[in-house]
Amino acid sequence: MENQLINMPKGKMTKKEFRDLMKAVDKAASKVPGAIHGDIPGTLEHTFAGGMYIRKMTLPAGMAFTTKIHKKEHPYFILSGDVTVITELGMTRIKGPYQGVTKVGTQRAIYAHEDTVWVTLHLNPTDTRDLAVLEDQAIAKSFEEIDALEKVPEIGGKA
Numbered sequence: 001m002e003n004q005l006i007n008m009p010k011g012k013m014t015k016k017e018f019r020d021l022m023k024a025v026d027k028a029a030s031k032v033p034g035a036i037h038g039d040i041p042g043t044l045e046h047t048f049a050g051g052m053y054i055r056k057m058t059l060p061a062g063m064a065f066t067t068k069i070h071k072k073e074h075p076y077f078i079l080s081g082d083v084t085v086i087t088e089l090g091m092t093r094i095k096g097p098y099q100g101v102t103k104v105g106t107q108r109a110i111y112a113h114e115d116t117v118w119v120t121l122h123l124n125p126t127d128t129r130d131l132a133v134l135e136d137q138a139i140a141k142s143f144e145e146i147d148a149l150e151k152v153p154e155i156g157g158k159a
Contacts, residue, residue, distance in 0.1 A: 043058050046131065054122075056118075061114050073104055
């Protein structure tokens with residue numbers, strides 16, 4: 001099972017069912033003593049280059065967590081490791097190296113089977129180094145924010 005994407009049976013969840021599940025998982029996790037909410041100290045590395053923000057996360061084997069809700073499409077790369085990822089499209093096991101694209105509105109539940117290095121690349125047209133500003137640009141506070149964004153037409157007439 002080297003360098004390949006392994007698809008597991010896809011679930012039959014609707015978008016609403018998946019979102020409700022993610023909210024329930026986040027709520028349950030918030031009650032776990034010692035659970036870390038938000039970015040996990042020591043797992044992130046930030047790099048900036050010519051209008052780009054590169055975010056590298058090193059996941060230790062055995063770690064389970066949910067990601068934030070993405071409001072911008074962007075590429076991601078699993079440089080090494082082995083993870084199970086659950087999204088509204090179903091459950092997939094990915095072994096690095098692998099590359100993919102995060103779509104608008106994506107939230108994931110992730111379990112690292114092995115130490116895993118996951119890198120995301122985000123546009124940073126102002127070259128800011130302020131992580132709070134970058135997060136505000138890339139991360140939605142709720143699925144309702146995503147729904148509102150999807151209803152706003154883009155310049156050029158795309159809806």
